[in-house]
Amino acid sequence: xxxxxxxxxxxxxxxxxxxxxxxxxxxRRAQFLxxxxxxxxxxxxxxxxxxxxxxxxxxxxxYRERGLDALRDGRQNNxxxxxxxxxxxxxxxxxxxxxxxxxxxxxxxxxxxxWLREEYGLTVHLGRTYEFxxxxxxxxxxxxxxxxxxxxxxxxxTD
Numbered sequence: 464x465x466x467x468x469x470x471x472x473x474x475x476x477x478x479x480x481x482x483x484x485x486x487x488x489x490x491r492r493a494q495f496l497x498x499x500x501x502x503x504x505x506x507x508x509x510x511x512x513x514x515x516x517x518x519x520x521x522x523x524x525x526y527r528e529r530g531l532d533a534l535r536d537g538r539q540n541n542x543x544x545x546x547x548x549x550x551x552x553x554x555x556x557x558x559x560x561x562x563x564x565x566x567x568x569x570x571x572x573x574x575x576x577x578w579l580r581e582e583y584g585l586t587v588h589l590g591r592t593y594e595f596x597x598x599x600x601x602x603x604x605x606x607x608x609x610x611x612x613x614x615x616x617x618x619x620x621t622d
Contacts, residue, residue, distance in 0.1 A: 466505050466523055471530065474500035480534055488536035492522060496534070499523070547591060552583060557599040570596065572603050 477497035481490055491512060498508045509519060525533040548556070559578065560570060570578075575592035579585040587595075596603050 466499065466519060470496065470500050470526070472496075472500065474498075476531070480531070484534075486536055486539075488538075489534045492534045495519065495522060496526060547585070547587060548579075548595065552579075553595070553598065555582070556595060560596070560599050560601050564601070570601070570603070572596070 474497045477493045477500055481493040481497060484490055484493065491514075495508060495512045495514055498511065499505075505516075505519070508514070509516065514522065522533070556575070556578070563570065572589045572592035575595055576587055576589060579587050579592075593603050
């Protein structure tokens with residue numbers, strides 16, 4: 464694949480997209496392809512748009528596969544991974560933690576793991592349990608306590 468092969472759409476189509484979109488990623492892609500469709504030197508296009516040669520080839524390949532849809536930035540539509548706990552499960556955990564805190568019982572990450580497995584059949588990585596504890600307003604049991612800056616004694620004079 465070469466960057467200089469003719470494109471399916473003309474420069475005016477790309478410039479129109481460039482002028483009408485509010486999405487900066489789409490604008491930059493449209494600008495790149497408009498300049499390419501105009502036959503500008505690749506080195507000039509790379510300098511103007513800030514694309515690397517690798518990114519330029521990737522964009523042209525994407526355009527040849529998807530057409531004008533390649534200009535769109537799909538990240539806005541990505542909701543990300545689903546949450547591990549539902550709102551109800553997070554609320555139940557918080558209520559359980561609060562009830563135990565009232566009885567002076569604190570939980571560790573392992574305690575949260577065990578509870579989630581027993582209550583909901585969920586297997587959760589230990590690191591995520593600390594996130595759940597903090598989100599509920601609790602610190603994991605056995606957390607290291609750092610002294611307040613005012614409580615730290617100044618170094619002794621050696622003179």
